[in-house]
Amino acid sequence: MDDFERLRGRLFGIAYRMLGTATDAEEILQDAWVRWQGVDHATVRDHDAYLAKVVTNLSMKELTSARVLRETYLGEWLPEPVLTGRAEFDALGPLEVVAERESVSFALLLLLERLTPAERAAYVLHEAFAYGYREVAELIGTSEANARQLASRAGKRIAAGSRREQPVDRAGWQKLVERFLAAARLGEIEELEQLLAEDVVSTADGGGKVIAARNAIAGRDRVARYLIGTLQHFGAGIEAQLAEANGRPALVAVGPAGVVAICFVEAGPDGVSDLRVVMNPDKLAFAASQLSRIGRLPDLGW
Incomplete structure (x- = not known):
C-alpha cells in the first residue's frame, strides 16, 4: 500500500481538527497527494513525518484564509459534522476512548477556533496525535521550546473556556x-x-x-x-x-x-x-x- 493511502486516516484527522470542516480537509489531502506525487520518495527519510508536515502546514495556511471568510459568515458558524461509530464511517479512524472522541467533539472544535493557527497546530498534534514537542516543532517549523509554549498556551485558553463533556448514557x-x-x-x-x-x-x-x-x-x-x-x-x-x-x-x-x-x-x-x-x-x-x-x-x- 502506498504510504499516503496508509496514512490517509491520520492525515484527514489532522486537517479536520485544524479546520473544523471535512470538505476543506479533503481538499487539503488532495493538495498533499499532488505534492507527494511530485517528490522523489527515495530522498524522503521519514515518509510519515513528511506527509504530516505537508498537511499541517497546508492546514495552517488554509486556516488563516478561512478565518477572514468566517468574519463575514452569515449567522452562527459551526463546524462541519462527520458521522462516526460505524466501520463504514472511517474518515476519522477509530474513536475508541474518551480522549479520542473529545478531540473531534463540536465543543472542542469551537474552542479551537479561539486559537491562532500555530497554537491550534501545536495543540492538535500534541493532544490528539501524541506527537512529542520535538516532533511538533519539526512539523510546524519552530523550536522545541516554542512548540511547548504554543501547546501550553493553547491548553490554558481551552481550559478557561470549556466545561468537560461527560460520558453519555x-x-x-x-x-x-x-x-x-x-x-x-x-x-x-x-x-x-x-x-x-x-x-x-x-x-x-x-x-x-x-x-x-x-x-x-x-x-x-x-x-x-x-x-x-x-x-x-x-x-x-x-x-x-x-x-x-x-x-x-x-x-x-x-x-x-x-x-x-x-x-x-x-x-x-x-x-x-x-x-x-x-x-x-x-x-x-x-x-x-x-x-x-x-x-x-x-x-x-x-
Missing part, C-alpha cells in the same frame, strides 16, 4: 431526546420546557443558505418556542434518526431531498443544555456522502 440520552422531539412536534410547550435546562442555548448554522436563527437563542422559554416553530415549519416529511457524529450521539434529519440537518443535543442534570444544529447544505454534503455508502437511513441505528 446513550439509553438515557435516547429516551430524553425522544420525549424532547415528541413534545416539540406536538407543540406541548410546557412539556418541552420541563426537558430544557433554564440556561439552555440553541445555535443553528444555516450559512444564509436556509432559514435559521442568525444568533444563538438562550433561555428555556425562548428556545422552546423557537423549536416548536421550527419543527412546525420544517417538520413535514422529515425523519429524525439517532446516529453518532463527531464521537457523540446526534440526530440526523432527512427529508425527500436528503440530509437537511444534523443536531447535537447535550444534556446535563437539569435537562437539555445545548443544541447545535447544522443546516447549511454545504456542511452536510460530507455526511450525506457517508450515508450513501450504506444506502438507507435506518441502518444508522446504534
